[in-house]
Amino acid sequence: MxxxxxxxxxxxxxxxxGAEALPALFSVKGVAANDVLNVRAAPSAEGDLLGSLPPGATGVEVVALNPEGTWGRVNIGETAGWVSMRFLAREPGPxxxxxxxxxxxxxxxxxxxxxxxxxxxxxxxxxxxxxxxxxxxxxxxxxxxxxxxxxxxxxxxxxxxxxxxxxxxxxxxxxxxxxxxxxxxxxxxxxxxxxxxxxxxxxxxxxxx
Known part of the structure; x- marks a missing residue:
């Protein structure tokens, strides 16, 4: 029963x-080995710089997207910021x-x-x-x-x-x-x-x- x-x-x-659900884990892609992926205070390239993610970083949790879906909300240290989704790839899995x-x-x-x-x-x-x-x-x-x-x-x-x-x-x-x-x-x-x-x-x- x-x-x-x-x-x-x-x-x-x-x-x-069926739809891609957030939160989800992503990996940093398309960032040169001598560069970093910037984390900004606003979903814009002009936003204040909060920190960065190294090239090839994995297990980056995206918890939300901006309305256009072009920037993702992530955590770095004790704060949250925005990274360009151009440089993130969804990790495989359910x-x-x-x-x-x-x-x-x-x-x-x-x-x-x-x-x-x-x-x-x-x-x-x-x-x-x-x-x-x-x-x-x-x-x-x-x-x-x-x-x-x-x-x-x-x-x-x-x-x-x-x-x-x-x-x-x-x-x-x-x-x-x-x-x-x-x-x-x-x-x-x-x-x-x-x-x-x-x-x-x-x-x-x-x-x-």
Whole structure:
């Protein structure tokens, strides 16, 4: 019964997974070995220079595009800037929405982090106040009807169960000028025999390795 339900729910995903989705990882291309790719404060060659990416750099996460699609929003150090998409090539692999790519999520107040491993649909949740990591598994996931770029997860683990929503939108941690391309809301209940309180967390996710 559960397997049949999961297959039915997954059938909704192709409607949003077909198009190239951001965030995604790119490699620097077409930059001479003795040159760099400039990162600018505005999507323009006249924008203030914030830093640079080396030629041949890989795993560059683009979290958004300007309206013309000619400049991409990337992170460098503790800030975000713009690079010309002429010099970036999409790295092969599935879109994030397939859940076949690893990602890391984190949030503040309280501080927490979550590392997702796609091979087992497994994630580890760490909270500053807890001594032990919490293992969680995705039982099934489904796209939100009428809204591209959002999926919901049904989660379970040895001590908690619940759900999460993952949305493609620009997200900040409130502690730096960095920008992520995914926001997450996570809701977990303890098992019936536990005296623990429910958990509700929000934060940002990144594909950067």
């Amino acid at each position: 559960i397997r049949a339900l999961a297959l039915c729910l997954l059938s909704f995903l192709p409607s949003i997974a 879109d994030w929405i397939s859940l076949d790519v690893p990602m890391s999520c984190y949030g503040t107040e309280p501080f927490w982090s979550l590392d997702y491993a796609p091979d087992r649909r497994n994630m580890m949740l760490r909270q500053m106040a807890d001594e032990n990591d919490l293992g969680l598994w995705i039982n099934w996931h489904i796209a939100t009807s009428g809204r591209n770029g959002q999926i919901g997860w049904n989660l379970s683990g040895p001590a908690r169960q619940g759900f999460a929503t993952l949305t493609a939108e620009r997200c900040t941690d409130g502690m730096s000028d960095r920008e992520m391309g995914l926001s997450i809301s996570l809701f977990l209940n303890p098992d019936q025999e536990s005296a623990a309180e429910p958990i509700g967390l929000s934060g940002c996710c990144t594909l950067s390795r």
